Amino acid sequence: MKKLLGVVAAAAAGYVAGVLFAPKSGEETRKDLQVKKDELEQKAAAKKEQAKEVLDESTEKVKKGVTQISDEAADFSKKASTSASRISKEATTIGAQAKRSLGRAADTATKTTKDVSESVNKLR
Numbered sequence: 840m841k842k843l844l845g846v847v848a849a850a851a852a853g854y855v856a857g858v859l860f861a862p863k864s865g866e867e868t869r870k871d872l873q874v875k876k877d878e879l880e881q882k883a884a885a886k887k888e889q890a891k892e893v894l895d896e897s898t899e900k901v902k903k904g905v906t907q908i909s910d911e912a913a914d915f916s917k918k919a920s921t922s923a924s925r926i927s928k929e930a931t932t933i934g935a936q937a938k939r940s941l942g943r944a945a946d947t948a949t950k951t952t953k954d955v956s957e958s959v960n961k962l963r
Contacts, residue, residue, distance in 0.1 A: 851879070 854875060 855872070
């Protein structure tokens with residue numbers, strides 16, 4: 840942006856110097872300067888309007904993107920929460936099944952130990 844302003848300032852200075860040394864009357868020179876000033880003001884106003892349009896468009900796109908990201912994050916969070924809940928329930932179920940299975944295995948081991956002990960006692 841600074842380079843653009845520098846180029847515009849240099850062009851304006853060159854134009855003014857050229858006009859000042861041109862073989863025209865003061866009134867003609869002032870009219871020419873006024874015309875060029877008006878043209879530059881119109882161009883500046885047009886560029887300002889373009890910049891405002893780009894800013895507005897960009898702002899709208901950013902807002903849309905933020906909304907979309909927020910919606911996707913909320914959806915992901917909901918799915919993750921549901922999955923975590925399912926995993927927790929399944930882990931609880933598997934834990935209860937493991938406890939029952941280990942209990943039966945312990946009972947079987949105790950019974951087997953008792954049976955073997957009785958058999959050994961018969962041999963004595």
